[in-house]
Amino acid sequence: MLNYQEKITKTFELVVNSKFLVAFTGAGVSTESGIPDFRSKNGLWSRFRVVTLQEFLFDKEARKEFWRMRKELIGQLIKATPNKAHLCLAELEKMGFLKYIITQNIDRLHQLAGSQRVVELHGNNQEAHCLNCKKKYSIDDIYERLIKNEEDITCYLCKGIIKPKIVFFGEAMPQKEMSFAIEIANKCDLMFVIGSSLQVEPAASIPRIAYHSGAKLIFINKTETEWDFMAEVLFHDSAGKVMTDLLDMIKSSLR
Ligand SMILES: [Zn+2]
Incomplete structure (x- = not known):
């Protein structure tokens, strides 16, 4: 078992060596914004x-x-205003590391944080x-x-x-967004799964598609999920804290 700092280092190495990094986010990424x-x-x-x-x-x-x-x-x-996790993801996109965010959230906090490439599944x-x-x-x-x-x-x-x-209960997912999300899940080689217990289908199938197509997954959730076995690196911590520590390491490596 890696300790927290070792996990940050491992995540850093995966991120800087990734070719197509995508983030999948759920409600947990916004709870630190008071939602x-x-x-x-x-x-x-x-x-x-x-x-x-x-x-x-x-x-x-x-x-x-x-x-x-x-x-x-x-x-x-x-x-609600964007929290550290939203802001760090936006910065990772600006730096060229993060290609897309696929989100289950309807709160627009990723866009408010400055993220440009956001796929809204709901x-x-x-x-x-x-x-x-x-x-x-x-x-x-x-x-x-x-x-x-x-x-x-x-x-x-x-x-x-x-x-x-x-998207209501009993309503199909928006087709364009869903097929684009599937496309990038197949294409990515690294995926952050942040604040989602992966309970809501079919959105939750996106990380599984990435996993089965060979991508490595980094899970950042406050609590355990039944899909934790898929994680290459597994955090049960605050997303804001993990993303801040990761971004600090990336920035100091670029100095
Ligand atoms: Zn009318």
């Missing part, structure tokens, strides 16, 4: 019912429940559109209406249902 994991004990899904796409489309009461949950979530997201919190006339709505507009206690957010123009650009 609780939906699945955690106090997460949103312990307090709100999960609304499927079918229910959202056809059941007004379910839609209201969805927007009640959403109101709280958007409130958390607009306050959509994002910023965009929404009317399912009927396709008019686009911004999250600020929707949040303002939620704060004014509107319960069912409909289109100003045609009264159609406004759907946020997120």
